[in-house]
């Protein structure tokens with residue numbers, strides 16, 4: 001079976017074109033291909049499938065085989081794959097609040113609904129920068145009662161790993177716990193990450209992010225991902241952190257997120273309440289599973 005290895009800021013996945021391949025058990029396949037010694041090595045598996053509702057459908061599986069509703073770095077790579085391989089005819093333009101209009105657009109069916117994105121090609125004519133309308137953040141536990149059992153407003157106290165954390169919970173279709181810290185180097189993510197990921201307040205588990213507000217225009221973050229552990233970047237997580245930083249009065253709605261794997265431009269737009277995420281997508285290699 002053919003696959004393509006791609007990453008968004010080092011958040012790497014194995015991509016399978018399900019217009020041409022059949023994946024019978026994606027959960028088991030995600031576990032197998034994600035293994036960095038006995039498999040291909042990745043943060044998970046992403047299937048690019050036909051859709052009746054959008055140009056394509058994206059399904060994302062974590063390294064532990066669990067399926068998530070959305071993947072921000074992943075959807076940028078899906079857009080690149082679809083555009084570069086001409087799988088769908090892109091739309092003519094995509095307007096981005098506060099930024100120049102992008103020349104091409106695509107729609108992707110996800111677990112968080114149909115999302116629209118814009119593509120800026122590089123000099124080689126291939127997709128280089130992608131801006132995704134990630135939709136509206138969900139902040140009320142009542143809207144997603146099985147996701148958060150804590151009050152997602154600012155600063156809910158959660159006990160984990162022998163410590164108390166003030167957690168702001170934001171859903172971007174998938175759940176995120178955001179904690180602010182003045183020193184990210186001091187965070188024992190290997191210990192605290194799984195303790196919060198699996199906390200009883202989060203019956204669907206949760207992605208965990210620690211954020212340092214550098215200024216009103218910039219923040220830095222580190223991530224423990226639900227089902228995948230520490231990753232170099234988390235696109236939905238960065239969007240959730242941007243929303244949380246604004247809610248907590250630490251950053252502006254338009255902000256530059258510094259992730260270990262690189263930067264994302266974020267804008268939680270006041271007009272439509274949607275979060276716009278702009279960043280790169282990279283094709284590493286194409287391969288074939290024996």
Ligand SMILES: N[C@H](CCC[C@H](N)C(=O)O)C(=O)O
Pocket residue numbers: 011062067068069070071072073074174175207225226227228231233234235236237
């Ligand atoms: N890396 C992804 C997030 C995956 C989230 C997944 N770990 C979950 O279970 O929600 C991103 O760029 O948004």
